[in-house]
Amino acid sequence: MTITITAFERSPDGGKGLARDTRVRWALEEVGQPYQVRGVSFRAMKEPAHLAFHPFGQIPTYEEDDLALFETGSIVFHIAERCAGLLPDDANARARAITWIFAALSTVEPTILELATARVLESDKPWSKERLPLVEERVRNRLKQLSARLGNADWLDGTFSAGDLMMVSVLLRLKSSGILDEFPNLSAYVARGEARPAYKRAFAAQWEVNKPA
Numbered sequence: 001m002t003i004t005i006t007a008f009e010r011s012p013d014g015g016k017g018l019a020r021d022t023r024v025r026w027a028l029e030e031v032g033q034p035y036q037v038r039g040v041s042f043r044a045m046k047e048p049a050h051l052a053f054h055p056f057g058q059i060p061t062y063e064e065d066d067l068a069l070f071e072t073g074s075i076v077f078h079i080a081e082r083c084a085g086l087l088p089d090d091a092n093a094r095a096r097a098i099t100w101i102f103a104a105l106s107t108v109e110p111t112i113l114e115l116a117t118a119r120v121l122e123s124d125k126p127w128s129k130e131r132l133p134l135v136e137e138r139v140r141n142r143l144k145q146l147s148a149r150l151g152n153a154d155w156l157d158g159t160f161s162a163g164d165l166m167m168v169s170v171l172l173r174l175k176s177s178g179i180l181d182e183f184p185n186l187s188a189y190v191a192r193g194e195a196r197p198a199y200k201r202a203f204a205a206q207w208e209v210n211k212p213a
């Protein structure tokens, strides 16, 4: 089985690991699947050859023999289904782990992305100063709920799963915001994710390509 993913030719984050290929690399590292990476420029991402793999002209994509996928939720779920190590064997625990993948992507990530938009892309708008605290509050509310659910546990539902991989990946974008530090159990949760050897390998691989020259 040959696996090829796409990633930014050069990530705009300069190797901080925030581009979404990192979560796919991480999943592949967790299950011990070797993979190749095809770097794509911003221009090439919007051209027909890439649009055939990703209708929205984004990265990452995933190719495995004659299967092509896009969307990190679907890709990580596929990897977790095919290879042992990211989903529990027990059917109910498995369903709950999958629920956490969806929760990360559809309930937690949108508020975090909205914050990034408000802080970076909208900071010059006349209404930015009024809007920012509202957006920050929405993030805090989500984190408060997540923090309450995690409590003192290491992972969201028993052992580490694809649900944790996705949740940690989503929360990593908040590291520089200061907001994550308001929730020590979530900061520790993210640090536990980052300490996993598979995450370290994934991070190092993308760093090698994207580190400042």
Ligand SMILES: N[C@@H](CCC(=O)N[C@@H](CS)C(=O)NCC(=O)O)C(=O)O
Pocket (backbone or CB within 6 Å): 018, 019, 020, 021, 045, 057, 058, 059, 060, 070, 071, 072, 073
């Ligand atoms: N929901 C998608 C989001 C993919 C996405 O936003 N990718 C970013 C990189 S992290 C991208 O390609 N941005 C460039 C663009 O949208 O033009 C997923 O999870 O795969």
